[in-house]
Amino acid sequence: MNLSYWELKNWFTNVDYTVVGSGIVGLHTALRLRERFPQSKILVLEKGMLPEGASTKNAGFACFGSLSEIIDDLKSHSEEEVIQLIQKRWQGLQLLRKNLGDQAIDFKPYGGYELFLKEDESTYNECLQKMPFINDILKPLFKTEVFEKNVDRFGFGNIQEYTIFNPFEAQIDTGNMMQALLKEVHAQNILILNNQTVNGFHDGPNGVEISVNDYGFTTQKLLFATNGFAGELTKHAVKPARAQVLITEPIPNLDIKGTFHLDKGYYYFRNIGDRILFGGGRNLDFEGETTTEFGQTQRIQNKLEELLSTVILPNQEYTIAHRWSGIMGLGSHKKPIVEQLSENVYCGVRLGGMGVAIGSLIGQELADLV
Structure with a gap:
């Protein structure tokens, strides 16, 4: 050298x-x-x-886990472990805000929503049934109920009647x-x-x-x-896990505000101003997405576009502006x-x-x- x-x-x-x-x-x-x-x-x-x-390269979600994800975690972790994980995530978010300031990270406390597809009746019913229990175990940490039932007010398509709302979620500007x-x-x-x-x-x-x-x-x-x-x-x-993401051009009069989870968190979207950022789909090909290589695959991008058209922006015109991917680190x-x-x-x-x-x-x- x-x-x-x-x-x-x-x-x-x-x-x-x-x-x-x-x-x-x-x-x-x-x-x-x-x-x-x-x-x-x-x-x-x-x-x-x-x-x-x-x-x-992330989506800029200031979140600590959707209701279905927490229920899912309880199947492979003890109740104490899951509470500790959520506590750590919540403390980490407060530390990030304290260190950098809400203005610097463009912190927007719009809240988070979980949607359930029409065909995903079992997860939907399980979440509604177990929501009181999850709220109870999280109450000591948040001093109030975290999750509540909301009627969809955004005009999404092909989803169950209720969404699950979490007022503690927010957006940040990753850049x-x-x-x-x-x-x-x-x-x-x-x-x-x-x-x-x-x-x-x-x-x-x-x-x-x-x-x-x-x-x-x-x-x-x-x-x-x-x-x-x-x-x-x-x-x-530590297994690498690729996450594929796309973002639309600005959409006139976009009424969607917040962070949104779909299919146990395997899909996620949010507004960035008048654009929609949408990512996920790793569950379509776990093996293929266990990689440190950046890039997109036709199979996952097609699914993202299908859900964008049928669920997130039904009967609305949009243009995709850009696509990218990021690498996460997961384990057992x-x-x-x-x-x-x-x-x-x-x-x-x-x-x-x-x-x-x-x-x-x-x-x-x-x-x-x-």
């Missing part, structure tokens, strides 16, 4: 902490380290031109949030290097030797915040992994598609392991 004396001295010498990943978790980790160690040298390495995983975080990191004299792929590392007696692109350097501590890309380097059971358990891997290496990964909600908190917990 053709590095000068100046480059080696200023960027790669006497590095105290190296954070891998400049998404929500990585940047909160770096900020917390700065708070704890004001004189330290902190370096953030990012594989992409922008944060590579889901931090700048604004990440820009605000990046500004804060730069203001705290934390170095960020983009287009840096970590190929390997070795935890030795003098710190951690890191191999990046075609050069190497030593850091005292190494912290991984790579979520969906974590499996390879941290050897953890929804609890994030925040742990020490060796003497000087740590990780905070597997956010389960809830990065906006818990990213700030996981970053803080990761930095506090040091």
Whole structure:
């Protein structure tokens, strides 16, 4: 690597902490380290031109789980585990708002809705039946009932009579949030290097030797915040999960406001001004979407367009403006992994598609392991 004396001295010498990943978790980790160690040298390495995983590619939902998702989680997790998960997500959202401010992230408390397709009678009935129980177990945390029945007022098509409303959900502007975080990191004299792929590392007696692109350097501590890309380097059971998304051109007189969940959260949509952002469909091809490759597939895009036409915008004309995808990190358990891997290496990964909600908190917990 053709590095000068100046480059080696200023960027790669006497590095105290190296954070891998400049998404929500990585940047909160770096900020917390700065708070704890004001004189330290902190370096953030990012594989992409922008944060590579889901931090700048998500839908901007400030949510902690739809009713059907919570009921579903109770089938594979204990009641205590599910309550702890929701509590963490809720605390994380409050921390994000406190750290950056509602104006900076364009926080809009429109509330969230869950819709049920006409043919999904069983999930619909189960949710209506179990809603009082879920409200009861969440009451100590929210001090009031979280979920309530609402008649659809948006003119959706092919859905059950009632939607489930959650007043605690909100929208944020994902781009604004990440820009605000990046500004804060730069203001705290934390170095960020983009287009840096970590190929390997070795935890030795003098710190951690890191191999990046075609050069190497030593850091005292190494912290991984790579979520969906974590499996390879941290050897953890984190599966990548691609999420495909599309957005329409502005739609005149669009009356839809809020965040919306469909089919146990496998589909989700919201308004961004007069546009509709719509994503999901991973459940159509779990195997194919367990990938770190970005891109779209015909099968999922066709389904998104079908639901857009028949459910979200029936009898309305629209044009699709743009499509993209992001990579989440999932596992057999929804609890994030925040742990020490060796003497000087740590990780905070597997956010389960809830990065906006818990990213700030996981970053803080990761930095506090040091």
